[in-house]
Amino acid sequence: MLDLGLFAVxxxxxxxxxxxxxxxxxxxxxxxxxxxxxLLISALVLTVVGCFTAGIxxxxxxxxxRKIVGNSEIEIALARAxxxxxxxxxxxxxxxxxEPLVDDVPxxxxxxxxxxxxxxxxxxxxxxxxxxxxxxxxxxxxLLGGAVEETELPVLFVVWIVGMMLLR
Numbered sequence: 001m002l003d004l005g006l007f008a009v010x011x012x013x014x015x016x017x018x019x020x021x022x023x024x025x026x027x028x029x030x031x032x033x034x035x036x037x038x039l040l041i042s043a044l045v046l047t048v049v050g051c052f053t054a055g056i057x058x059x060x061x062x063x064x065x066r067k068i069v070g071n072s073e074i075e076i077a078l079a080r081a082x083x084x085x086x087x088x089x090x091x092x093x094x095x096x097x098x099e100p101l102v103d104d105v106p107x108x109x110x111x112x113x114x115x116x117x118x119x120x121x122x123x124x125x126x127x128x129x130x131x132x133x134x135x136x137x138x139x140x141x142x143l144l145g146g147a148v149e150e151t152e153l154p155v156l157f158v159v160w161i162v163g164m165m166l167l168r
Contacts, residue, residue: 001083001127003060004153005091005119006053008160012115013050017043020108034106042108049112077136080156081128088123091116115164122163131159 023030024039032039071079095117102110135155137143 001080001087001123001156002090003057004156004160005084005087005123006057006060007157008122008164009091009115009119010050010054010057011161012119012164013046013053013112016108016111016115017046017050020046032107034108038106039108042106045109046112073136073140077132080135081132084123084127084132088120088125088127091120091123093120095120118164118167119160121167122160126163126167127156127160130163131156134159 019028019030020032020039021043022028023032024036024043034042095113098113098116102113135152138155139152
């Protein structure tokens with residue numbers, strides 16, 4: 001679950017960087033009262049952090065659960081729910097540790113730290129209550145036909161992203 005959470009944070013950070021870049025270039029209206037230079041630098045920092053986070057997540061064992069033999073689907077779902085709780089706590093801990101460091105930085109970087117907090121809140125209650133049961137339901141009902149093995153993780157990722165959007 002840590003890799004899925006990191007992928008979700010990376011996608012959100014890169015999306016925020018794109019929005020800040022568009023605001024800096026004047027292509028979209030934003031309520032951010034910063035000069036072009038600090039906005040472009042903030043977009044660059046957010047992009048670098050987002051790509052670094054995606055790189056860390058890419059090193060994780062995303063499909064390792066397919067190699068596990070002997071566990072029932074319910075046991076795998078329970079393990080995912082517990083790991084989502086742990087990952088949510090880790091994200092909240094990281095956000096709490098990073099928050100004092102961003103007192104004097106531009107507002108878009110503060111929003112980047114808020115994305116870690118959002119990912120933590122989604123990991124604490126949205127993923128165990130909605131994401132994991134939805135992925136298990138898709139798998140057990142064979143709703144998508146023969147592609148059941150490849151659909152669990154994308155379902156979990158989409159729930160994590162949508163949960164972050166809705167909690168914002």
